[in-house]
Amino acid sequence: VADLLIHNIGLLATPRWKDRDERVRSVAKIPGAAILVQDGRLAEIGSEAEVIRRAPRDVPRFDANGALALPGLVDCHTHPVFVGNRAAEFHLRNAGKTYLEIAAAGGGIQTSAHKVKDAPVEQIIAESLPRFHRSLRGGVTTIEAKSGYGLEWEGERKLLNALLEIEQRIPQKLHRTFLIHHLPASFADRRARFVDQVVREMIPAVAGHKLASWVDVFCETGAFTVEESRRFLLAAKEHGLGRMVHANQFGHSGGALLAAEVTARSAHHLEHLNEAEMDAMSKAGVVAVALPASVFFLGNLPYPPVRKMIEHDLRVAIASDMNPGSSMTASLPFCLTAAAIYCKMSPAELLWSVTLDAARVLDAGENVGSLEVGKAADVSLWNIPDLESLSYHFGDVRAAAVLVNGEVVWEDGDASRRY
Ligand SMILES: [Zn+2]
Numbered sequence: 452v453a454d455l456l457i458h459n460i461g462l463l464a465t466p467r468w469k470d471r472d473e474r475v476r477s478v479a480k481i482p483g484a485a486i487l488v489q490d491g492r493l494a495e496i497g498s499e500a501e502v503i504r505r506a507p508r509d510v511p512r513f514d515a516n517g518a519l520a521l522p523g524l525v526d527c528h529t530h531p532v533f534v535g536n537r538a539a540e541f542h543l544r545n546a547g548k549t550y551l552e553i554a555a556a557g558g559g560i561q562t563s564a565h566k567v568k569d570a571p572v573e574q575i576i577a578e579s580l581p582r583f584h585r586s587l588r589g590g591v592t593t594i595e596a597k598s599g600y601g602l603e604w605e606g607e608r609k610l611l612n613a614l615l616e617i618e619q620r621i622p623q624k625l626h627r628t629f630l631i632h633h634l635p636a637s638f639a640d641r642r643a644r645f646v647d648q649v650v651r652e653m654i655p656a657v658a659g660h661k662l663a664s665w666v667d668v669f670c671e672t673g674a675f676t677v678e679e680s681r682r683f684l685l686a687a688k689e690h691g692l693g694r695m696v697h698a699n700q701f702g703h704s705g706g707a708l709l710a711a712e713v714t715a716r717s718a719h720h721l722e723h724l725n726e727a728e729m730d731a732m733s734k735a736g737v738v739a740v741a742l743p744a745s746v747f748f749l750g751n752l753p754y755p756p757v758r759k760m761i762e763h764d765l766r767v768a769i770a771s772d773m774n775p776g777s778s779m780t781a782s783l784p785f786c787l788t789a790a791a792i793y794c795k796m797s798p799a800e801l802l803w804s805v806t807l808d809a810a811r812v813l814d815a816g817e818n819v820g821s822l823e824v825g826k827a828a829d830v831s832l833w834n835i836p837d838l839e840s841l842s843y844h845f846g847d848v849r850a851a852a853v854l855v856n857g858e859v860v861w862e863d864g865d866a867s868r869r870y
Pocket residue numbers: 528530697772774
């Protein structure tokens with residue numbers, strides 16, 4: 452575990468844990484900063500002269516080259532373990548078919564499920580690993596990853612085992628989620644039987660074998676009803692697993708209200724959200740997760756009403772939703788640009804949405820999500836002059852360097868400076 456002095460930081464910007472319940476999202480900024488890492492944790496943060504004075508003389512140094520230093524980013528909603536792609540479906544949509552029409556005709560999620568069923572676990576790992584590497588290049592040091600393309604237990608278990616193996620091979624901190632995504636085709640006329648199997652066998656097995664620490668359900672027309680989703684989430688609670696919900700993407704599915712009812716940590720998507728739903732979520736402390744890249748990619752949904760969410764005192768996280776059907780990107784910086792334009796979020800709100808508020812979704816805010824003494828030394832460095840520029844440049848933004856637990860795990864070989 453590393454000791455390191457990161458010096459020559461042009462500007463350091465971070466949210467602070469003590470501000471997590473404040474309504475206004477403020478950001479602490481230190482120009483001309485340095486960071487001392489000891490045992491993989493943040494030991495000193497401050498102006499360069501001050502930190503260097505307190506640092507041991509022989510500590511190895513890393514020159515940030517005038518970069519902007521931010522906390523390592525947190526992507527709190529991804530579906531990165533799948534096989535092949537669904538490019539054909541993307542173009543069908545662009546030719547006029549809807550996501551739900553394609554799913555009803557046996558495409559969509561079922562297409563991915565067939566491919567997962569036929570693939571050996573090594574192939575799943577080999578195809579999925581590069582997605583984690585691309586995410587890392589976008590500054591992400593903590594990532595949530597869901598199963599969900601197996602559908603039947605056999606496939607789901609294979610995906611969760613793939614994630615266990617992937618966790619050993621990537622530098623990021625990984626949070627594994629068992630996603631109850633869609634009724635398998637083989638259960639088309641045995642729906643109740645499948646729901647029972649999830650509750651009585653799958654969720655207990657996930658908890659018993661520690662395959663995941665979170666359970667998520669796609670509560671939506673064409674996927675699972677509120678009643679079914681409630682049973683899943685209550686079973687998750689009973690087995691000590693965290694709870695999150697895919698809610699209100701295509702309409703007022705009841706998912707957001709259900710998330711409040713079962714005190715899920717978070718509700719995700721929320722393209723359709725009214726005042727009563729926002730109030731219920733706010734009262735229950737449910738974090739709202741907006742996925743602007745999926746709205747962009749599907750092309751026919753409204754963006755979630757983030758300004759109204761903030762007025763209703765909701766905490767808002769932004770995530771990539773990386774998946775082959777509705778968001779084929781690992782770039783969290785791209786999501787920030789979409790959230791700036793279409794959700795009207797400020798630079799400070801955007802930073803919180805991919806750091807401390809996203810860490811809150813994963814119950815990880817005490818260890819990651821901000822540059823504060825005592826936390827893990829997860830740092831992203833960017834060749835841009837200020838926080839405002841992070842969402843302003845778009846489409847090809849990568850971190851100049853990324854550190855996890857004080858170790859440099861990614862450096863851009865062509866880190867040309869942006870002004
Ligand atoms: Zn999703």
